[in-house]
Amino acid sequence: MRQRIGLLGLGFMTPALVMVLVFFLIPVVMTAVFGFTNMGTATGISGGEYLLTPKIVKQLEIRGEFDKQSLTALSSNRYQVTEAGLAKAASDGLKSAYIQGLRDSLLGREYSSKRDFERALKKIKDRPRKVRALKKSAEYFSQSILNRRYLTDHEFKTALAATGVQLSATEFDQVLSASYTGWIWTTDNFTNMFSKPDTWVVAFNTLVYVLLVLAFNIGFGLFLALTTFYLPSGQSAFFRAVWLLPRISPPVLYVLLWKWLTWDTGFISTVLGWFGVPAFNYMLGSVGSAWAVVVLINGFVGASLGMILFSSAIQAIPKSILYASEVDGANRWQQVRYIILPQLRWPILFTTSYTTLSLLTSFEYILLSTEGGPGNTTNVWALEAYFTALNNYAGNLKYGYGAAMALVLVTLGVLVSLLYLRLFKFDELVARPKIEN
Amino acid sequence: MRILLDNFTKKFDDVMVINNMNLEVRDGEMMALLGPSGCGKSTTLFSICEIYQCNGGRILFGDRDVSNVTSQHRNVGVVFQNYALYPHMSIFDNIAFPLMVKKMPAEQIKKEVHKIAELVHIGDLLERKPSQLSGGQQQRVALSRALVRKPDVLLLDEPLANLDAKLRLEMRSEIRRIQQETGITAVLVTHDQVEAMSMCDRIALMDHGKILQVTTPNDMYHNPQTDFVAGFLGNPPIAFLDGVITNGQIQLKDSAIQLPLPSRVPVQPDGKIVRLGVRPEYFGNQAGIELQGQVSFVETQGRENLYDIRLGNGAVLRSIQPVRADAGLGDSVSWPLDTEQILIFDDQGQRVA
Amino acid sequence: MSDKNSSNFKSWPVTLILGLFSVPLLVMYLYLFIDTFTNTAPGSLIPNELTFEHWRFLWETEPGTVSIWQVTLNTLIFASVMTLVILSVSLTAGYALSRLNMPFRRFFLAGVLTLHAFPTVTLVIALFIVLQFLGLYNTLIGVIFIKAALMLPFGIWVMKGFYDTVPWEIEMAGVQDGASRFMVWRLLVLPQIKPGLIALGVFSFLEGWSEYLMPQIFAPEADVQVLSVYLASLIADDQKFDFNLFKSIGLFYVLPVIVLYLVFQNKLMNIYGGGSKG
């Protein structure tokens, strides 16, 4: 019987488990996996192929580890009429008389330059009349591996060997990896990340952002909870409703209103304009004002969470205690300091840890407002990861590098949320079911 | 149908709550499971209906071993302390639920529900929702729902605990009446001795997961097997005195007072340590050996007064008797103790006689 | 507290500070209404003309753009299907976690609690690639499932909380009355948590309706655009900048939110209090 209930339970859990597996566990693992690749728009996300271009040969030459001669040999173009080439040409619909002519007079011959080979072709009787068609037909017999796509590394190795160019084992491997167009495993993302000065700027920004917004959220949330608690009920309901607006407004609209408030055609500039202050874009105009706006945008939203949580905690304090303290002659400040605040210790701890984690990883409001600007001055870690991997003007998306940056946050997230298990009284939460069958 | 618990054992993870319990509830009988809070009464009850699974031993209904039969198939009716009515259903639907689950035809359901509603006197409440009923009415509904599908056994877990004093009195006799009219075998869990004594044919007294004594209320009151049973039953409770057998008599501890052994008691060896149990009604009323003491507490109960008398050695005897003017707080009194009615236990708490 | 005139407390300084801080919000939301049906000369804040021209987006669609109604429909589909998914999945999972004996129960509970706190935005890069693999990039269904899945731990947790409040005795009684656990759930427990279901449903719908980031990342293209992405792309387009138009669309966008919020205020508060987003 126990068995059957277990099955019912697992059955009830299955949809959730599948979704959690596909959209949480796999992505977490994949973030880690992608972080160790160089995936991006250039490499694609599926496998790659092998393509040796003159440019790559140039790069190899610049590295200077190669024998000049073998590089020249690699890039030299050699032509030879082979049965394979003829068959390919025939299947592409070239005239059979021309093919027969080629077979009869040129089969097996080798030419070391394109010009020589084309000259030989011109002597065939049934050759194409147009020069372009003739030149094109020459390509069937090119023996070079340049500019050809090879789907597997086996094909490419065979072709490389067939050129007859003498390469040492290390040279061979270098050519191989340089010509690969797909993504590869690498730890470069992390070494790059820690060596780039930009990373440290962004990390510092993140720290500033989290600290400032956190301070605003908690401090102002507390202020709101306390004041609305003491104000007459009509006023406090009004202020609570006003401060909930940012939370229930869609972020796009909310940030739009801030733009209207802070841009050079906006409210503040208009009002200050009456006093002769020139119009100014406070959101993007200077680093200081941009930071102020970013902190306020996030802070105004976040303060309401503190307001809600702290308010309900204050409501839970027995009224009699408050009245008693008042009778004892405590003023409001003393009441707050000695009676209310101690009761809020736990909600404050909860809100702080929760807010910290979500601020560290959030970037929605910054993306919508300053987009990290002006310059890179309000860019934070999560936003940088997003830009790197999913959205930048150059269109050169680096999934691998972005994933590596995200991996830092994911690791942090996993660690901190595991901490939550300690914060919550987990053992009470898992009290066993009372019906045992 | 009789219920037999045979070496029944129940533990929660590592906590042993009931260890090898044996208990028989006879066919048609109402049995009380009585004991202090946390002694395992509810655990036993819930195991009988398989909300809990037993970890050892067998449970038999009649001669059928139901240890591995699920709740749904045990055919047990249960009344819970808070009634557990389904709040979103009308009273009719509440009572009809067990029949509906059995896929009984609607016509028949209607007939059955009305029949049981008449028996339990709630015929005119069927259209209402549970929240529109008083506690006593809810209790009746819970009872009808438990009875409507003609269970083999009726289990009641503290059914009166949530009622006020007056309703409790009324429901006490109602439940008993309905049980007797239906002739169903019932088990009543309670920690209230008055409930157990007034409603049930027999009482099983439990402590720490063990059954201490099973017998009729009357016998349990007058012939408790242990000092725990003696102390649990009776209100106001029994008073205990420590003593030692000296020259075939009982010498009270730290005192010169000697009491004779009741005549029914066989000769006891000298030096044996004993505990005497004296019920309040046997001190200060009939003739007997006069004991000197000081009134240390008086409680007015209306028709009677309850007195605590501190003896010379510091021990306290309790007396209940009609209100009298000659005994105020602090007064010295000399009252008779009916030594024939003293209960004697050994130092392990087992009844000697 | 009711004793407003208590001698050891003056309320006006506090009201003043609170009022000052609230001014930006009041101004923003006040002008959100005013600007949608008036015109104001540059450099002034007093409207000089009443007009409905900012609302023409309702009946006119500029060539090369999507109709607002198409976008609204997308948003509606996105928010409601997502809500359905969250509700149905957390309805069963929440019950299993709250009430059923099953293997790995502790582990699942710990998992849900951990995921509940986990910052989901960190996963978008991997999810982007997962979606590409699945071929669901730029589809509503893909972003619906992602948003639903990311809210799921929260939904399950809230649902479990609601189930926890249903008295055990009701289930015990149901089982004793001969109903299977499934029937007990379906007939006896589900009706009890209907208020919770509604609260979670409204909350999820509002979350979906307001969501910007996920649709922006996973379904940005015109034919699957939702209102947030639509409005954001309009704002981002430097060519025709028109605050009054944006505000009108914004007001159109936020109206259902405000209505739902006013209706379900009290129920929603409980959920907000449960701590969902920073």
Ligand SMILES: Nc1ncnc2c1ncn2[C@@H]1O[C@H](COP(=O)(O)OP(=O)(O)OP(=O)(O)O)[C@@H](O)[C@H]1O
């Ligand atoms: N699920 C459980 N897990 C662990 N221990 C339990 C559990 N349920 C009950 N117990 C323990 O088993 C013992 C008996 O509990 P039970 O509920 O049967 O007591 P009871 O006699 O009904 O008491 P009460 O009169 O207070 O209802 C108690 O000590 C209790 O702590």
Ligand SMILES: [Mg+2]
């Ligand atoms: Mg109990």
